[in-house]
Amino acid sequence: MALERNEIKLFENKEIRRVWDSGIDGYYISVIDIIAAITESKHQSTYWGKLKSRLSEESGQPFPKWERLKMPAKDGKMRETDVATVKQMLRIIQSIPSPKAEPIKQWLAQLGQERLDEMADPEQAIERAIDYYRKKGHSEEWISQRLRSIEIRKDLTSEWDRSGVQQGQEYTMLTNEVSKTWSGMTTREYKDYKGLRKESLRDNMTNTELVLNMLAEVSTTEISRAESPQGFEESKDVAQRGGNIAGSARENLEKQLGKKVISKNNSKNPRLLDE
Structure with a gap:
């Protein structure tokens, strides 16, 4: 297979x-x-x-x-x-x-x-994704952010592949490192916080959460491209530093707003994701 x-x-x-x-x-x-x-x-x-x-x-x-x-x-x-x-x-x-x-x-x-x-024609896949999210009740702004997050994630996994990171468990472990350093939670903990089971975490993020997650992943990708780490351990260090950039941005934003930006809102009410 x-x-x-x-x-x-x-x-x-x-x-x-x-x-x-x-x-x-x-x-x-x-x-x-x-x-x-x-x-x-x-x-x-x-x-x-x-x-x-x-x-x-x-x-x-x-x-x-x-x-x-x-x-x-x-x-x-x-x-x-x-x-x-x-x-x-x-x-x-x-x-x-x-x-x-x-x-x-x-x-x-x-x-x-x-x-x-x-x-x-890969553009058809994009159009179907847009149609899917519209039917679920998501706003055009949220859909735009979500599609951008897909491209950023692809860039990151391509960089991990170049660095010799193994798909599967190592990808999962690095994803958790990025997530934990910017949000304070692993992806599983994040899902639990939002009351999710098998659903996609990104499909249940608010606009703000998507932006911060994208910042974490694009930072990790750019650092990796600049330093060319080899293998899991070196890529893990890069993932932590990339996640920390978004983590600092989250803390600064929360200080300015006077409230947390990590939300329990999920796609059961798509309009609440437009924060």
Whole structure:
């Protein structure tokens, strides 16, 4: 498998986890997320277990060998779950009596084409992101900041890659260093503070928080480019210094305002993120 990062797509406000596999030029999609989106069952895992057995009985053989991949769970941790390709998912949906079956078939059929279109024209991915945030109720100013934060994060991870930092755990550890030095919290602590589980932290930041986080990440990137650290330990020192620049800016701003700028507000009320 040649998997890329996990993504979340919305179907009628239901979150569907997915991950692109360039080896098959298609998505692997969480089965229980699809079941949750088109059935009234509150016990998706049990529903899927029974349906899986029925599908096997109907075909006279195991149907099929289900892939299991780690995806972000509700508790924020990466946990294994059954996934299926779009073709497999369409077969599953045929066995689920639901008025939403046909709409989600059409939705699934669009997924792969959207990704291929975005690879040919990255601007389409940006437009879809803008549309997604507008539908969630975010302001144009917040959307602009959020899209800029994505580019700054890409610059930082590219610099870490150049420095020999390993994707995965080392990326996570460095991200925590940046976060802790500017906000006083690791990303997990920050999420807990905002009452988040698997949601994106940046999607739940206020304008001010986004700006400070961007300052921390762009400072880390520029210091790294100037000093060319090699490996995790040297990059960790740079991450702390970059984060401290934004941390000092946060403290100065809070002194001027007479209040904290780290907020418990989240995207449940997008308008409150326009601070």
